Amino acid sequence: MGSPSLCAADTYDLSGNLVKFHSRTLNRPDLLPVSKAIEFAQAHDYRALLAYCASNQIAQKLFTEIPPFVFADDFRMVKLAPEKESVELGFGPVYRFEVDKQDGRRQVSAFSTH
Numbered sequence: 001m002g003s004p005s006l007c008a009a010d011t012y013d014l015s016g017n018l019v020k021f022h023s024r025t026l027n028r029p030d031l032l033p034v035s036k037a038i039e040f041a042q043a044h045d046y047r048a049l050l051a052y053c054a055s056n057q058i059a060q061k062l063f064t065e066i067p068p069f070v071f072a073d074d075f076r077m078v079k080l081a082p083e084k085e086s087v088e089l090g091f092g093p094v095y096r097f098e099v100d101k102q103d104g105r106r107q108v109s110a111f112s113t114h
């Protein structure tokens with residue numbers, strides 16, 4: 001699968017005197033929990049990180065193991081089940097995230113490095 005990237009498009013209501021945010025559409029919503037988990041782990045924002053993780057244990061592991069800079073030199077996505085994907089990024093070490101969709105929400109359900 002080429003080189004997936006996460007992009008967002010915002011829409012606004014310009015009909016009145018005030019500009020109002022209307023909605024955000026993501027091209028790859030399956031990548032959002034991985035992106036946000038990395039962002040909040042690097043920022044040491046445990047509460048925000050926990051919102052993107054399926055359990056405290058996964059959030060704690062990310063919190064302690066994600067370095068200040070993560071580069072996706074190599075990027076692979078594999079569909080594991082209809083609502084589950086594996087996302088691997090990096091090249092020594094490789095960071096592996098499993099993303100599940102449950103109750104309409106995607107969360108990181110597993111994390112490992114190798």
